[in-house]
Amino acid sequence: MLLGPMVDLARAVAARLxxxxxxxxxxxxxxxxxxxxxxxxxxxxxxTSTQNSGLFRHILPKFTETSGIEVRVVAVGTGAAIRLAxxxxxxxxxxxxxxxxxxxxxxxxxxxxxxxxxxxxVIVGPSADPARSAREPDAAKALVMIARxxxxxxxxxxxxxxxxxxxxxxxxxxxxxxxxxxxxxxQTGSGMGAxxxxxxxxxxxALSDRSTWLSFANKRDLRVLVEGDPRLRNEYGVILISKxxxxxxxxxxxxxxxxxxxxxxxxxxxxxxxIGGKRLFTAIE
Amino acid sequence: xxxxxxxxxxxxRLVASGDQDLIRIILLSLKxxxxxxxxxxxxxxxxGGLIAxxxxxxxxxxxxxxxxxxxxxxxxxxxxxxxxxSRSGPFGVLNLLFTPTAMIIAQVILVLPIIVSxxxxxxxxxxxEYRETLQSVAATPAQCLAAxxxxxxxxxxxxxxxxLGRAIAEVxxxxxxxxxxxxxxxxxxTAIALEASKGDLALALGLGFIxxxxxxxxxxxxxxxxxxGEPERRS
Numbered sequence: 001m002l003l004g005p006m007v008d009l010a011r012a013v014a015a016r017l018x019x020x021x022x023x024x025x026x027x028x029x030x031x032x033x034x035x036x037x038x039x040x041x042x043x044x045x046x047x048t049s050t051q052n053s054g055l056f057r058h059i060l061p062k063f064t065e066t067s068g069i070e071v072r073v074v075a076v077g078t079g080a081a082i083r084l085a086x087x088x089x090x091x092x093x094x095x096x097x098x099x100x101x102x103x104x105x106x107x108x109x110x111x112x113x114x115x116x117x118x119x120x121x122v123i124v125g126p127s128a129d130p131a132r133s134a135r136e137p138d139a140a141k142a143l144v145m146i147a148r149x150x151x152x153x154x155x156x157x158x159x160x161x162x163x164x165x166x167x168x169x170x171x172x173x174x175x176x177x178x179x180x181x182x183x184x185x186x187q188t189g190s191g192m193g194a195x196x197x198x199x200x201x202x203x204x205x206a207l208s209d210r211s212t213w214l215s216f217a218n219k220r221d222l223r224v225l226v227e228g229d230p231r232l233r234n235e236y237g238v239i240l241i242s243k244x245x246x247x248x249x250x251x252x253x254x255x256x257x258x259x260x261x262x263x264x265x266x267x268x269x270x271x272x273x274x275i276g277g278k279r280l281f282t283a284i285e
Numbered sequence: 286x287x288x289x290x291x292x293x294x295x296x297x298r299l300v301a302s303g304d305q306d307l308i309r310i311i312l313l314s315l316k317x318x319x320x321x322x323x324x325x326x327x328x329x330x331x332x333g334g335l336i337a338x339x340x341x342x343x344x345x346x347x348x349x350x351x352x353x354x355x356x357x358x359x360x361x362x363x364x365x366x367x368x369x370x371s372r373s374g375p376f377g378v379l380n381l382l383f384t385p386t387a388m389i390i391a392q393v394i395l396v397l398p399i400i401v402s403x404x405x406x407x408x409x410x411x412x413x414e415y416r417e418t419l420q421s422v423a424a425t426p427a428q429c430l431a432a433x434x435x436x437x438x439x440x441x442x443x444x445x446x447x448x449l450g451r452a453i454a455e456v457x458x459x460x461x462x463x464x465x466x467x468x469x470x471x472x473x474x475t476a477i478a479l480e481a482s483k484g485d486l487a488l489a490l491g492l493g494f495i496x497x498x499x500x501x502x503x504x505x506x507x508x509x510x511x512x513x514g515e516p517e518r519r520s
Contacts, residue, residue, distance in 0.1 A: 043383060052483050057467070074383060074464035088372030089382055193482030200484075218484030246372060248380070 041070035042253045045082075045090035047161060048191040050236070051075035053211035053280055059269040063260050069253045077160030077191065085109065085239075088246035091254040093239045096209075097161035101237045110239035111251075116261050117270050117281040118235040121165060122213060123226035124196075125151075125205035133205075139229040140172035147175050150184040152204035156195050157187025165234070166207040172231075196222070209234050211280040235284070292490030299491055306468075307492075311499065314472040317385050317459070318452035321392030322400075326445050329397050333404025333444075334430050338412055348405065354398035359391075363461030366391045370462065383464040388472070391458040396448035403444035411437050439511045446507055453500060473499075 050056055051073060060071045074084065078095040085093040086109050093110065095101060104110045123142055125133065130151045136142040146153055147170075155177070156163035170177050177185040186204065188195045192212040199206040200220040208216075213224070238261060240254045260266045267283035274280065299307050336347060368374050370382040370390075381387045411433050419429050434441075456474035463470030465479060473496045480489035 048482065052479075072383065072464075072466045072469050074466060087374075088377070191482050193484055197481070197484060197486075216484040218486055248372065 040068065040250070040253055041072055042091040042250050042257060043072045043074060043089070044092045044094055044257070045074050045076070045084040046094040047078050047081060047096060048075050048193065049096070049162070049209045049212045050094065052191070052193050053215045053273075054275070055211065055270070055273050055281060058273040059266070062269050063257060063266070066265070067253075067256055067260065069256060071257060077156070077158045078162075078164070079159030085241050088241065088248065091241055091250045092257055093241065094236060095161055096234055096236045097164050098235060098237060100161070100164065101239060105239060109242055109245050111242050113237045113239050114258060114262060115284045116236045116238045117283045118233055119210045119281050120227065121162070121207055121232040121234050122210050122224045123205060123207055124199070124213060124222045125225045126203040126221050127223055128203075128221075129225060131205070134225040136226050137229060139226055139232050140169050142226045143169055144173040144175060146205050147173070147177065147180075147184075150180075152184050152186065152202050153177070154195050154199040154202065154204045154206045155185060155187045156192065157189045158191070160192075161234075162192060162207060162209055169207070169231075214275050214278055214280060236281070288486065288490070291487040292494060295487045295491030296494040297491075299488075300495065307495075309468065310471055310473055310476050311495070313385065313470070314453060314474075314496075315499070317388045317472060318392060318449060321389045321452050322396055322445060322449045324389070325393045325396040325400050325448055328393075329400030329448075330404050330434065330441060330444075331430075333401040334408050334434050336401070337405045337408040338426065338430055338433065348402075351398045351401045351405075355402055357395065357398065359395055359455040359457035359459075360461065362391050362394050363458035366394065366458070366462045382462065383466060383470055385463070385470060387462040388459045388470060391462045392452040392455070395455060395458060396452050399448045399451060400444050403447060404441060407437050407440045407444065408433050411440075439514055442507050442511050446504060449503065450500065453496070 046056075052075070056071075056073050056075075060073070064070055074081070074090065076084065078097045078100065081090075081093060081095050082100055082104055084090050085104070093101075093104070094116065098113075101110070101113045105113050121139075123133070123139060125131070125146075131142075131146040131149050133142040133145045136145065143153075155166055178187075181187055186198070186202070188198050192208055193216060195206060196208060196212070196216050197218055198204070200218050200222050203221055205225075206222075210227075213219075238258050240251060240258055241249045243249045243251050261270070261283075267285065270281050270283040271279060336344060336351075366387060367382065369376050370379070370387055371377055372382070381390075412429075415429075415433060415436070419432060424432065454474065456478055459465075459470070459472055460475050460478065463472070463475065465471050465475040471479075473492060477489050477492045477496070480486075480492060
């Protein structure tokens, strides 16, 4: 008897519920902007190696604690990070390709480049090592050996700092691997970790920064084969974006971050970041 | 199979630990995608209804355009929104890049064509059914639209769910306009991409399982509402 009105009531309730849910969610959408006075923050354009290794997670809370400034990191390749900074979409640039960084400053986009820290690049490859490049002290020569046997090599191919350095090493050996792109030379066009995933699956050689390599969890049969060539040094520089180019840049907060990175506290935070007891980055005084 | 087991354990461990980061990421995913879908529904359902019921020059072209836009790659949408919201772009002064709002804007663009097209499709068939009746009682166009929308309201849930599926699953657009910033714009899909790039495939897949469960829960909720509100159409 009562079933008819009950069903009608239930339907009405269901319709109300949907309408209310819509309104509530729409309201939260607009609340994203008005979430009150935000604490001051800066945006740092940086590379995947600094983020994937976990360095930022280790050092940034320490900086925020002393300064009250939140640091928002957008981690892309060096090439993409520089493009973001040129467009004014970041306050500070922290990347690792000195020539590109100096060009960025010379063009007036950056105030000044400060060296922050370094680690090194390594050539990783399958333990079978078909190119017999293991322990070759000359990194360029090792690449020549890989090219000679046509062993699979995965390249970032994304205009990142690591990719640019890899291209330089090929040039030192007098080899143009792009001619072999798609055969033994594979360009993934993605980040270091993604490239290592491909390399691990294919049993291919790759150039990697040591910190990404050490924190990378899917190594499978890959291991470090070539290291120690002084030219494999990988230096990170930090640059404040010029207020003359982009008036909205948070110069004071950005410079505070740079000063902290170079201070005793910042340097010891960088040096104190370890994975499995190994130091990943060494601060530059 | 071991990989899936590892992933499943990783997912269970994460859920059981009630990890604060995970909760924040899930809530942001829901907030961004549900907001985007609601906004797209508020615009798309009336728009789809209008296209279904009216006749005007260029209507066919509009229908084809919205159908084609359903296949828009998220990366392309992300790049377009990036160019517009960048400091060097026309809306740079709004300072919206790398915020959840930017992510919502990108997802609205992704979801809107789906909701418009599916709404038009659904209401078109209803309209063919009701047209004569409505015209015989001399209903105004607005009344016709209201009647068809009201009667099709539960069918439109499917359109909304398809849109939600697209929004909550895409990574290309939110990665570009959000920047995957820890604590600020990191959502489920960008977190999965990040863990995969760290080589932690178990954690990446585990997060994928959690995303799947959330999507399931939303669908069960919607299905329940439909079945509850519209018992005679239950199948």
